[in-house]
Amino acid sequence: MQRFSVTNNEPKKPDDKQDEVRKLSKINLTVHNIEQSKYDGQPLIKPKTPYQFKVKTYEPDKSLSFSKRTGQRLSFLQNSAVEYGKDIWGLRYDAVAYKTAEFYKRNFNRIRVTMSHVAYEARKIKQGFISLKNDVKYYMGVEKKKINTKYKADNFMEETKVRQIRKDVFKFIPFSIFLLIPGGEILLPPYLVVFPNSIPSQFLSEEARNKKFREIAKSREKAASKLNILLPHYLYNLESDSQIHESDLADIKKLKADMKKTEVLPTDLLHYKRLFKRYADFNFFDLHFLKQ
Known part of the structure; x- marks a missing residue:
């Protein structure tokens, strides 16, 4: 008895996944040691500003008098400031960044205390402006009430506060000049020494206000x-x-x-x-x- 086998003569379709695997390139997993690949030649990128900086600090001579030491310190600070300004003018960013970082490291505590004082004074000035604005609004309200009311009974406390607000407004006119001019705060302490009562009450600290009240x-x-x-x-x-x-x-x-x-x-x-x-x-x- 003869057996007949049926064969499919159609070509087999290749498997898609296997074909993709064959097409992928081999990945090189070789680990290169960095220590063996150091470059000992000339620098490939030449820096714009070749710079080397040594920290200069002032060391006072204790054998000199106080006035001479003060003069030397001021001269040293002046020269350092001039050099720093020249670096900024010459766009030497590496020098400016290095000197600034060194200055912050040497004077970190002083800068922190100074900035805290500046922030405190800024808050106090802001509160003073708010108090002055409220006092001026109160003064305008009292004056408007006097205009609208022909027969008004005298109020001792109200008149006292109005007089105080009027004085504070007159004091604020020269006081505001030192606040508006950049760097004018430096001249404010000598001005207050010459005219101690020229600061408006809104800008007084709580301790100074209590002292004045006493x-x-x-x-x-x-x-x-x-x-x-x-x-x-x-x-x-x-x-x-x-x-x-x-x-x-x-x-x-x-x-x-x-x-x-x-x-x-x-x-x-x-x-x-x-x-x-x-x-x-x-x-x-x-x-x-x-x-x-």
Whole structure:
């Protein structure tokens, strides 16, 4: 019995994956040792600014006097600043970067403390401008209220604050010049030494504000003690004066009674401000005693 086998004469299709593997190039996995491939020839890239820098520090001569050492230090700082400026002008970036890094390394703590002081002063100036703006808005509101209100009762605290704001605005005019001009802050300390009360209250620190408040309170206490001595005698003379109107005699007697109290407040004397405006005469008082 014959067997018949059927054969497929069509060509076999190649496997796609195997074909892709055959086409891939071999990867060279050889590891080169870097130590064996050092280049000992001439530099391939010539630097634009060949530069070598040695740190120059000032070493004072202790045998010299303080004035001479100060002069030498200033001269050294001047020469260093001139050289640094020449490097910037000549676009020697490597020199500028190296000197700047060395300066920061030598003076890191000083720079940190200085920058913290600068940041603190900047915050204080910002707060001062905000306080000044609020005070000016308050002043404008009070003036607008005076215009709109024809018959308005006097407010002692309000008038005191308005006077203080007016003084601060006048003080701020020369004070702002030192803040607006670049580098003008350097001249501000000498200006404050010559004119110690020329700084606006908005730019005072909390410690300086408390110190000034204590000085004002002390001076007012001294002035009040002098007034407490002089005023009763002056009131006795007013009471016996024939030119005093009869309607004011009752107020003078009441003021005499209030002055005999153990505690007299400024608000108690405000009720008699009309009498002071009409009859107060400082020529009656002893000027030498008032100046003490």
